[in-house]
Amino acid sequence: AQRVTQPEKLLSVFKGAPVELKCNYSYSGSPELFWYVQYSRQRLQLLLRHISRESIKGFTADLNKGETSFHLKKPFAQEEDSAMYYCALRRIGATNKLIFGTGTLLAVQP
Amino acid sequence: KAGVTQTPRYLIKTRGQQVTLSCSPISGHRSVSWYQQTPGQGLQFLFEYFSETQRNKGNFPGRFSGRQFSNSRSEMNVSTLELGDSALYLCASSLDLRGSWDTEAFFGQGTRLTVV
Numbered sequence: 001a002q003r004v005t006q007p008e009k010l011l012s013v014f015k016g017a018p019v020e021l022k023c024n025y026s027y028s029g030s031p032e033l034f035w036y037v038q039y040s041r042q043r044l045q046l047l048l049r050h051i052s053r054e055s056i057k058g059f060t061a062d063l064n065k066g067e068t069s070f071h072l073k074k075p076f077a078q079e080e081d082s083a084m085y086y087c088a089l090r091r092i093g094a095t096n097k098l099i100f101g102t103g104t105l106l107a108v109q110p
Numbered sequence: 111k112a113g114v115t116q117t118p119r120y121l122i123k124t125r126g127q128q129v130t131l132s133c134s135p136i137s138g139h140r141s142v143s144w145y146q147q148t149p150g151q152g153l154q155f156l157f158e159y160f161s162e163t164q165r166n167k168g169n170f171p172g173r174f175s176g177r178q179f180s181n182s183r184s185e186m187n188v189s190t191l192e193l194g195d196s197a198l199y200l201c202a203s204s205l206d207l208r209g210s211w212d213t214e215a216f217f218g219q220g221t222r223l224t225v226v
Contacts, residue, residue, distance in 0.1 A: 043113075043114075043217050043218060043219045043220070044200065044217040045216075045217065046214050046215070049214075086152075086153065088153075095158060095165060095166050096141045096143050096158055096160075096166075096202075096204045096206070096213065096215060097143065097155050097158055097166045097168075098143070098145075098153075098155065098202075098215060099155065100145075100152055100153035100154075101152065102151075102152040103152055103153075
């Protein structure tokens with residue numbers, strides 16, 4: 001079965017501390033992995049995807065196929081990073097259907 | 111360019127009624143997907159439309175249906191509403207580039223449906 005698991009509902013850190021939002025997936029085949037972010041009162045938006053291998057707003061995520069993980073990391077959290085983060089996967093090249101995890105609320109304390 | 115537009119933003123309906131939600135994708139986007147977002151279940155895929163055809167469907171009862179028009183605008187309909195249908199319904203549009211990795215889903219702000 002296709003599934004995305006985000007084990008933490010809430011992650012609270014202090015400003016300047018490192019952040020790691022966990023994401024594990026189960027999928028038979030080659031998926032595309034994404035991180036979406038939803039800031040307060042804003043629409044859901046793409047943060048980054050594994051294929052582009054880029055860093056956005058200081059966040060990076062590496063796909064580990066052996067551990068079937070796609071954890072989101074940032075070395076120094078900022079208060080403006082506080083938001084809901086969703087990990088998602090999609091079957092490569094076949095459909096635009098996204099399978100989402102349940103999300104992790106990141107709260108960065110001053 | 112204008113983003114994905116969903117109307118109405120808020121709806122209150124009573125059990126047993128039906129409701130129609132509308133989504134206007136970004137100009138040039140031909141794929142429209144719908145999601146249901148609830149606190150308990152998170153974001154769940156409802157269906158995807160491309161060129162007026164349903165291309166993919168999630169695990170929702172037949173009360174949930176949709177369609178897409180020739181201008182790519184999409185509607186979803188929920189009949190015989192139940193209390194559990196209360197949710198935020200999100201629409202996302204994408205360029206359809208099959209086989210390409212460079213396809214991003216752009217989301218609307220959603221329609222908040224409350225069933226009483």
